[in-house]
Amino acid sequence: MTAVVVGVDGSPASTAAVALAVRVASERHRPVRVVHAFVWPLLHVPVGPSPYGPADGGLRHEAERIVGEAVAYAETCDARVSVSGDVIAGGVSAVLLAASRHAFAIVLGDRGLGGFTGLMVGSVAVQVAAHATCPVLVARGTARENGPVVVGVDGSPNSDRAVAFAAEEAVLRKTDLLAVHAWTGPVSTRPGDMRPLVYDPEQVAEDESRVLFEATAGLNERYPDLLVGHRVVRGRAAHTMITQSHGAQLVVVGARGRGGFAGLLLGSVSQGLLHHAECPVAIVRPTAA
Ligand SMILES: Nc1ncnc2c1ncn2[C@@H]1O[C@H](COP(=O)(O)OP(=O)(O)OP(=O)(O)O)[C@@H](O)[C@H]1O
Ligand SMILES: [Mg+2]
Known part of the structure; x- marks a missing residue:
């Protein structure tokens, strides 16, 4: 049974990550594996106890203390x-x-100790979220205990995976799932920019809501007790998802979406949430990735 891995560096954020990892592992009857990266081979300094210091001194001991x-x-x-x-x-x-x-998921804090001594900084969360093949959870903000699990939907394969993961989490946490789809239409920002109104906003909103209903169609049959809410919001996707993360216990999105360019590892929505979500974030991708 693959573990829920959690990266720790002794910072308060990594302590929050441990709590989140235990929660996910407990729900799914999986073990937790705490990992601390120890950079001594790169430092070229003595790492053992100093002959003049206490026997339990040294960076190696410090690393073991953090893990312990x-x-x-x-x-x-x-x-x-x-x-x-x-x-x-x-x-x-x-x-x-x-x-x-070889993990079921990996959990990180949103920032580390920072500065020279920091072994895990914000960029680690971004790098791991960009390159991991398993779901990446980042402990940040406040998880509202009774809030829904919120999932961002854009109809892409990544977003389908996000819906599946979010539904599992909502069922395990005995809470509701809120599926959100944001859309923007052509808007004129200044008089010279006026465009002909070539679309009917209501029609577009209806088309957009179809994306949402198609993505969540199979859930009722699979989880008859799961309440699934749908919200179509006119607005930019990243901003909308950050707003929706307020009051949620977890926000789930795909690493990539429908847009972006080939080679991009994280889209603007997943990146925006990593930096600004008000609650813990899960970033998923299709398992074959
Ligand atoms: N319009 C949207 N409404 C709700 N959630 C969205 C929307 N667009 C994307 N998402 C969520 O965010 C995830 C990542 O998509 P994102 O848009 O960040 O990447 P992208 O489309 O590849 O790149 P770009 O930043 O160019 O749009 C999607 O899998 C989905 O879960
Ligand atoms: Mg997109």
């Missing part, structure tokens, strides 16, 4: 979840991505 504390904290979050911990030598993103290859 995270494991102990994970066990207090939910005693039923089995938790292991590893210190792994290497650069943070590389270590976490390698650990994610």
